[in-house]
Amino acid sequence: MSTDTSFITRSHEENWLPVLELAVEEVFEIMLGCRVKPVAQAEHPPSSEFTAMIGLAGALCGVITVCCSAKSAGQMATKMLGDAAASQSEVGDALGEICNMIAGNFKNKLAGTDERCMLSVPTVISGEEYSLHSMADGKAVETVLLFENAPVAVRLELQA
Amino acid sequence: MDKIRALIVDDSSVMRKIVERSLRQAGVELDKVTEAGNGAEALASLQENPVDLILCDINMPVMDGLEFVREAAKLECAKGVPIVMITTEGSESHVVQALSAGARGYIRKPFTPDQVKEHVLPVLVKKP
Numbered sequence: 001m002s003t004d005t006s007f008i009t010r011s012h013e014e015n016w017l018p019v020l021e022l023a024v025e026e027v028f029e030i031m032l033g034c035r036v037k038p039v040a041q042a043e044h045p046p047s048s049e050f051t052a053m054i055g056l057a058g059a060l061c062g063v064i065t066v067c068c069s070a071k072s073a074g075q076m077a078t079k080m081l082g083d084a085a086a087s088q089s090e091v092g093d094a095l096g097e098i099c100n101m102i103a104g105n106f107k108n109k110l111a112g113t114d115e116r117c118m119l120s121v122p123t124v125i126s127g128e129e130y131s132l133h134s135m136a137d138g139k140a141v142e143t144v145l146l147f148e149n150a151p152v153a154v155r156l157e158l159q160a
Numbered sequence: 161m162d163k164i165r166a167l168i169v170d171d172s173s174v175m176r177k178i179v180e181r182s183l184r185q186a187g188v189e190l191d192k193v194t195e196a197g198n199g200a201e202a203l204a205s206l207q208e209n210p211v212d213l214i215l216c217d218i219n220m221p222v223m224d225g226l227e228f229v230r231e232a233a234k235l236e237c238a239k240g241v242p243i244v245m246i247t248t249e250g251s252e253s254h255v256v257q258a259l260s261a262g263a264r265g266y267i268r269k270p271f272t273p274d275q276v277k278e279h280v281l282p283v284l285v286k287k288p
Binding site for chain 1: 171172173174175177178181219220221247248249250251252253268269270271272
């Protein structure tokens, strides 16, 4: 099977952001019952108290991250559990699943890519004292949205 | 419809709870729900806990959902038990692989309770 990614880069390069935004909006609406829209990052700087990551490999190679405050991560978990209180491990688990569904929804929207792109299982980091060094050194796009009036950042980094 | 015994296989405990809630919202009356965090755990669980329905993720550590479906088909205790995949993997090749291996339904995450109803109720009614 071919692993040439040039056609994907050419056809989608200018469209990564709207596709990512749509993938994010659908996940929040369906799984959390919340309509979210992108906002200006400068006016709503996101927290990275919690960071969830999903690796992409194959035709698309890189990483998708979701960063938010501990409060937002807890609110997402509570909503996913049907307004039941979430334990600390469930908070991380829920954010990882949100990131997983965003990544899956994103790649499923790219015709010709979903067949040839694999997702890793999620990784979740709690705490802001870390540096993330992705091997993806190509194009990066980021969207910030307001969830319960707090910013959540979703970032896609791709290998060139 | 009689109350059923379900096995929910997903490496996310939160997602297992969501799937169980979605089943109840879909009108499925649950007698007992067993959970497993991957395919290998699910195979072991099936030996001890017979079930009427299996809902299974694909991307999981240790043993993924596609391998689980293939292995479950070899088990006497799982013969005729419908398996419905619930996964972020939405490609046609994954759908074909899952259905070829013996899965009876395929739901893409993110999903609504209506989608669970649409894909699960028919396989509960139609026993092979």
